[in-house]
Amino acid sequence: MRPRHHAPANSGHSDALVVIAGALAIVIGASALGLAVNHLSPRRLPLFPVPAAGQARSSAAAPGPRSLGGGGSPTAAAPAAIPLPKGLEAISIGEARAAYDKQLALFLDARPADQYAEARIPGAVSLPADAFDDHFPDAADKIEASPFLVIYCEGGDCSDAIHVGERLFEYGFLGIRIMVDGFDPWATAGNPVSKGSQP
């Protein structure tokens, strides 16, 4: 049994200071590393939201071209593939369905209001690209409360979902997914659809 030495009265104090200094070093060092990695990353997260009146972002920074075409797989190469602008990411119908089932995402319908009234994904909020400013104030609370946003339009070569996604990204919203195949393939694949006055 090793004899225990009685430490000086201030040794506990200095031990605690060393532990706290080490903890601060971890926090500061790790934060600096995170900021540096974010700065160098092609998926850089803007630390401050872009003003709402700002210009639409360049699509050149998108991580890679993604097909918006014709009801096929989102990974299928298409000659006229439109790269998604920065801040937006493609999501397949299967992934969107998983997010729908787990209620992890708010679905935003970027189609004109009359098409939304006719049929939509259950629980989706109408945010038409052609009347964004009119509808956004009503949808803002739900958008802020949802961890992820899945935006869709008809499908095929529609771009309304991208326009809505760009506006939301400019407003500082994150976690924006574009269901590139669109509503029509969602419905024809037998996924849930609300019609008329159904919720």
Place this chain on the structure above:
Amino acid sequence: MRNRGAAILGHPATGGLCRLLIGGIFLYTALPKVLRPDDFARLVSGYRLLYPDLVALAGVTMPWIELITGAFLVIGLIPRSSALVAAVLLAAFMAAGALALLRGLHISCGCFFPLMGDHTLGWDLLLRDAVLLILTLQILAWPSSFLPCLRKSAPSSP
């Protein structure tokens, strides 16, 4: 009997297990967040606790703090400091989660994979964090390390 309990609690193997468990969980939960800071920032904003301008900063820095803390705990580098950071993070997660639950928010906890397979925030997750928080106290009291050069410098009791 009391001495025996203290001996088990203060045994290096107990410390090693606590560090591996907490460090492993921190590493496992931090990796997806490091890879997808935008998703994590979105989850943080769901708690509605931070100013919007601070959400992205938290999304970029917090996962790295978790990652480095987890790695340090696993290898036993400055174990008491790492355990202190882990304890503060766990206490912050619990406070944020409890506030969200008390306000009736039904949100994703942001604990595991960002979109698919994530967990909805609930009291069970706060209980898990509380258990981990208690385990960090063991590391703070009886620091241990897998690194041979650090073993001798660790005190045998608080």
